[in-house]
Amino acid sequence: xxxxxxxxxxxxxxxxxxxxxxxxxxxxxxxxxxxxxxxxxxxxxxxxxxxxxxxxxxxxxxxxxxxxxxxxxxxxxxxxxxxxxxxxxxxxxxxxxxxxxxxxxxxxxxxxxxx
Amino acid sequence: xxxxxxxxxxxxxxxxxxxxxxxxxxxxxxxxxxxxxxxxxxxxxxxxxxxxxxxxxxxxxxxxxxxxxxxxxxxxxxxxxxxxxxxxxxxxxxxxxxxxxxxxxxxxxxxxx
Numbered sequence: 001x002x003x004x005x006x007x008x009x010x011x012x013x014x015x016x017x018x019x020x021x022x023x024x025x026x027x028x029x030x031x032x033x034x035x036x037x038x039x040x041x042x043x044x045x046x047x048x049x050x051x052x053x054x055x056x057x058x059x060x061x062x063x064x065x066x067x068x069x070x071x072x073x074x075x076x077x078x079x080x081x082x083x084x085x086x087x088x089x090x091x092x093x094x095x096x097x098x099x100x101x102x103x104x105x106x107x108x109x110x111x112x113x114x115x
Numbered sequence: 116x117x118x119x120x121x122x123x124x125x126x127x128x129x130x131x132x133x134x135x136x137x138x139x140x141x142x143x144x145x146x147x148x149x150x151x152x153x154x155x156x157x158x159x160x161x162x163x164x165x166x167x168x169x170x171x172x173x174x175x176x177x178x179x180x181x182x183x184x185x186x187x188x189x190x191x192x193x194x195x196x197x198x199x200x201x202x203x204x205x206x207x208x209x210x211x212x213x214x215x216x217x218x219x220x221x222x223x224x225x226x227x228x
Contacts, residue, residue, distance in 0.1 A: 036219075043119070044158070044206070044219040090157050102148065102171065103217060105157030 002027045004093050006106035014114045019063075019078040021109045023091030026072065032094035033074045034103070035065055039087045047089075050074065061085070086113045117141060119220035121207050127226045128197055135193045136223045140209030147190050148217060149182055150206040151175065158206055164190060165212060197227045 007022040025031055035047040048059025055067045065076045074091060091106040120139045128134050140147045145166050150158035161180070162172045166187040176182075179197075184190040194201055204224050208217040 034216075041221070043221045044208075046216055046218075049216065092157075095160075102160035102163060102173070103150075103158075105159070107155070108157050 002031070002093055002095065002104055004091050004104055004106040006089075006091050006109050008109050009107065010110045010112070012112040012114065013081045015083055016080050019076070019081045019085065019111065021076040021089050021091075021111065023074045023076065023106060024072050025074060025091075025093050027093060030069075033065075033067065034092040034094070035059065035063070035074075035076050036090045036092055036105075037087050038090065038108075044090070047076070081111075081113045083113050083115065086111055119207055119209050119218050121205075121220040121223050123223055124221060125224050125226075127228065129228050130199060131196055133193065133195045134197060134225065135191055136205055136207075136225075137189060137191050138207030138209075138220060139189045140207070141218055142188075144209035144211055144218070145187070146210045146212055146217075147184055148208040148210070149190070149192050150208065152204040152206055152222070153202075161192075194225075197225075199227045201225060202227045 003026045005024045030052050033050045036044045037047050038044050047063050048057045050057045050067045058064045063078045088108045088110050090108050093104045095102045122137045148163040149161040152158040160173050161176050162182050164184040167184050179195045182192045204222040206222045207220045210217045
């Protein structure tokens, strides 16, 4: 079965320092992978997506993620955190086969940014 | 605002009552999805429609849950005989077939007392 594991439930960084949010996936097929962000009282917003083109994917707000098949990882990074980055981040895989319609979410990583 | 909208944003009900939520997708999107998110967890898929056809249902969607999309535009999700375990955020999303991006609404937060 397809699954997504976010390795940290909470990450805290200082403003201006790098951000690393870790994600591993489990899939028998070449997956479609996404990162979504959820700010309090707002809808989920797509940050970036990987669909078997370039392995380094650039997203909005300076975020990027690298697909590493050998490590089954899709970690999210940003060189310099901003206070507005504080939110919940979800690593997501798209279903396949009989579950093509749905997205499979990790449990989320809450990012805190200290001034 | 041309995004996905959901109504109501909050619903408090007593155990055993029925509730209905509405989702209006982005107008040209032919796919519509429902997810449920409980505290501290990521969203979990419930069901999705392509136009008016319900193509997939999760095992999470018990017999007390029913979803419709009668004209291929807005959708409703009804929960009958609510239980405290139904308390969650119910999220709706829409997409264009064959495009790998789902656009999410703000959600309906259900509290069952």
